[in-house]
Amino acid sequence: MTLRPMGERALLAEVDDLARVLELHAALAARPPAGIDDLVPAARTVLVVFDPARIAPAAVRRWVLSAAGADRDAVPPGPLVGIPVRYDGADLDETAALLGIRPVELVARHAAAEWTVAFTGFAPGFAYLVSDDWALDVPRLARPRTRVPAGAVGLAGEFAGAYPRETPGGWRLIGTTDAPLFVPDAPEPVLLTPGARVRFVPEPARISAATGGDPAGGGPDATEASSPPGFPSAAHAPEALRILAPGAFATVQDLGRPGRAALGVARSGALDRAALRVANRLVGNAESAAGVEIALGGLRAVAERDTWVAVTGALADLQIDGRAVDAYTPLLLPAGAELSIGVAHAGARFVLAVRGGVAVPESLGSRATDVLASLGPPALRAGDVLHVGEPEGPVPPVDVFPWSVPAATVEVSLAPGPRADWFVPAALRTLGAATWTVSGDADRVGIRLDGPTLARVRHDELPSEGMRPGAIQVPPHGRPVILLADGPVTGGYPVIAVVTDATLDRLAQARPGDRVRFRGA
Incomplete structure (x- = not known):
């Protein structure tokens, strides 16, 4: 095994093959010491993320080396998960022909194999599955699809997998599943976690009713009835700001979702964490409260009630009802008053903190919008209303907070x-x-x-x-x-x-x- 640095807060443990990855990850996950924040298995490596304030890098290295020498038979097998699948994929016949077998044989081999989740990635809940029972090497599509539907079951190289949500992809699609692969608000959001054993269970293709309704009973009006509501808010949270114009791109952000990379979930959160922490402190919030991150400025909002706000980050002209105000200071926005953040003169991103914190439902323990994984609330639009929670403390008596203009x-x-x-x-x-x-x-x-x-x-x-x-x-x-x-x-x-x-x-x-x-x- 080779240990390689990945910055000052992580190391990469490289082993010979995927089987050793599974063994090492299981051994590490069995007894992580305090200070280990994440373990991310991949094709030939395990990324070990740690907090150097809580555990020394040398101690991390000793722990990883000791786990690599542990008894391999001491690692218990992962849980067994059954995935129902309809073998109706668009590439089933072509894939079988490429492999020199009949489609029915490809289906039989796929369903007979016991698979193991080697690692996740690409998208939250997307599991790369391997099997000792599977000796086929499936070439990826020469031209990846721009849209692979959620629930598609595919093959690529030595791996099998299923798409938790609609994404682009180059895997060959052989089937479809309705299994809940990734449910952000569930207590266990990812169905297929590293080390889990998986069986694909064939089920017959369902026949839609002649009326075109959902055979499960949804009916033709189900899509309309389940159309998404407006901007989400936490239950009973008071209204604070109504967005008149969101600017180039504005999203809700807090300090993100650390420690979930093994599930395929990025940290996300505010890119300028220091700006978020300062803005929250200026209005009496906890540093981790959710605010609004605004790319390049241009946001305009009106107060639904008397509301304290603070703007930090990039440099722009700030106004309340046309009157110039300062950044990095608490600002009282009276009910009906309009806050305007101009186009950035320097820097790229602003943070707008609202007293009480932006109250939207949490996904995986965070209110942050992850643009790649489509987690959290959507980007702000004109007409959205920001609701707020309870502040942590009083608005501090701040006249001047030291800050500098972002440099070019x-x-x-x-x-x-x-x-x-x-x-x-x-x-x-x-x-x-x-x-x-x-x-x-x-x-x-x-x-x-x-x-x-x-x-x-x-x-x-x-x-x-x-x-x-x-x-x-x-x-x-x-x-x-x-x-x-x-x-x-x-x-x-x-x-x-x-x-x-x-x-x-x-x-x-x-x-x-x-x-x-x-x-x-």
Whole structure:
């Protein structure tokens, strides 16, 4: 086993094959010490995420090494989960022909195998299943679909899997399931967790009623009856602000969902966590309360009642009923008054805190909107009403809170990445010496930087492995991509370095055309 650093808060334990991944992950998950925040199995690695304030990195390494030497027979088998499936997939016949067998034989082999959840990723609840009973290698589609429906059962390479929700995908579809693969509000939201054993149980295709109604009894009006309501709010929470214009892109964010990467769920939450914490403190909220993150400004809102607010983050002209007001200070917005946040002059994201915190239902313990996983409330629209909860304390008597204008050149510090040896020795020097430009491909998922090419010495495929916010992946084009809070929890591009957690928030204020410098490369 090889231990590789993934920044200053995680390490990557690399083993020989997927079977050893399953054994190591099970051994680690059996007795994690205090300070271990997440364990993310992947194709050849287990990512171990820890809090260095609670456990020393050396202690983490000793624990992982001791788990690797544990008795393999001591690891109990995971729970057995039955997945009902109708073998009606669009690619069933073609896949069987590619493998040189009949469709009925492909179905029989798939249903007879006992599968194991090796790891999750790609989307929350999407499980990569492997089986010792399955010796077939299924090629992916040459042209991935832009839309794979929820419940589709597919094959790719050595893996089987089922799509928890509608996404793009290149797997070959052989069936359909109605199993609840991912239910965000359930006590156990993910049905197929790492280590679980899975059996696919064939069921006959259902025949729709001649009227076109749902054979389960929903009827032709079921879709209309279940249409989504307006912007969600917590039950009985008072109204505070009505959105007149949301700006370019505004979402509800708190401090996110840490510790759920093994389920395929990203941390998410505010990109500028410091700005959220300060804004909440200025209106008497707990630092973790939900606020509104606004990209590039342009938000306008009217108070439904007397409401304290605070605006932090980027720089723009702020007004209440046309009167200029200050950022980073508590602002009393009288009932009927309009708050206006202008277009950002510097920086990219604002945080709007409302006294009591934005009250929307929690998904997986957080109110944050995850744009990649479609968790949390939708992006704000004109007409949405923000409800609020109970504040934690009084509004502080603050006249001035020290802050600085976000700079056009963002400087961040680096910690070692696990795959620096995939690059020529000069690549790390280039990473630190160059001044990079933020491209137009910059959002809550990640930032692609324009600049010199980071040359590689290895060009083979990297098996999927755990990722972290701040990880700097380098795709084949050679330009770095920095993963942010909504980024995927696993990925297949080598990580040359990782932005330190202490400086990661600065990237929230990087806008297209701004410059980025790395320190410590």
